[in-house]
Amino acid sequence: MDDGTRQVNGERGLVLRISDLCKSYVMGEVTVDALRHVSLDFFHGELAVLLGASGSGKSTLLNIVGGLDVPSSGKLFFHGKEITAATEAELTDYRRRSIGFVFQFYNLISSLTALENVQLVTEISEKPMPAEEALALVGLGNRLNHFPAQLSGGEQQRVAIARAVAKRPELLLCDEPTGALDFQTGKLVLEALEKVNREIGTTTLVITHNVSIAGMADRVIHLSSGEVTEDLRNASRLSPSELVW
Template identity: 75%
Template sequence: MDDSQAGNGMDNVVLRVSEVSKRYIMGEVTVEALRRVSADFDAGELVVLLGTSGSGKSTLLNIIGGLDVPTEGRIFFHGREITAATEQELTAYRRESIGFVFQFYNLISSLTALENVQMVTEISGNPMPAEEALRLVDLADRMHHFPAQLSGGQQQRVAIARAVAKRPELLLCDEPTGALDYETGKLVLDVIRKVNDELGTTTLVITHNVSIAAMADRVVHMRSGEITEVERNVRKVAPSELSW
């Protein structure tokens, strides 16, 4: 493995992706979504996975999160092979260790912001209070509102609160600003940065937006199912300073 693909040091590695490939067979056509991808991710770092649609970044995120399995290769979480886990072990991994944030918020419309977050805290082993999670994303004054009473940015912040309320070690964000306007998107990115800073959660953000890469510790460039380049930002840019 190239040193540029690793994080700050072997002892600090939370997640290791080793020679991971993913192939889909669609009739007579085989689609290679990932091609022997390897990378390490360190505790507490914020990494942007950057690439156009079809580059393999969402497939990689789904495999890391235990939502999909690779055709070949291995995933290790704290040295434990996730790709060898049973379905029961994968369920526990997703429930306790992974927080997911998607482009579309997936909130339950009949529940308030507080109740949407409580759905996660009630099944997690060591959650933070739902009220605390909503305060973390600056929604203390909206916790009793229903999704229809919230803006798109506020709904995404509820989704982030729901993801971090379980105190996950990994926060996986799939195009978290994709459905938002420019100013609202920057507010959501600031919340993600805040979670990364204050909770020390290892955070992976996938995006096609080149400008967002400036807020990361490292940027992993993907194309055609491969990692083509990994760069470390000498200076991280605050989300409020981003422009696109």
């Protein structure tokens, strides 16, 4: 992670700079503004939670950050490089080297075992951790050869986390990672995320509409109607086991 600690734009540990980002969708005759003039900086090792109601623009922001979508205006810099100006191939490369994704519905490859799902990513990464190690990190060291259909939802989501972190990404983007899970299982998943963030130092952005999760973050950002309405730092991070909802 030496890249992440180097000087960027004169500020120590700046990983991601979001500058005056706007995104509007034209839906028939109506134009919907999903993001309005959003500017945010994220630093190395930060665990940030983005809160907001559905339609607040948080997923749109995450998709743009992850290189899945392009903004209507504004810029996005990753380690000083402008992602908003990248070509399709550069975006693929950006996702491949620097970004880890965790989705609400896991999106595992059903024809591959847990281990193979992780290997899918490690095979195309430059300095990955061993797939077994990534799975051990999320507490699935004993379920390596199970297929997704043989795993519970929480286990599947932890495989997804292992898959996301195995390539040692600089940025881990999680879209409602507990959205499809019950309370207990959700906690296990959050613990895995917290552990990865703590042990590897990956900058982590978690999208949720579950306010309780905010307690485990360094930083809590509120989004409403496409605008950042609050950007607060927690004095201390709670362990996921202490969370209640």
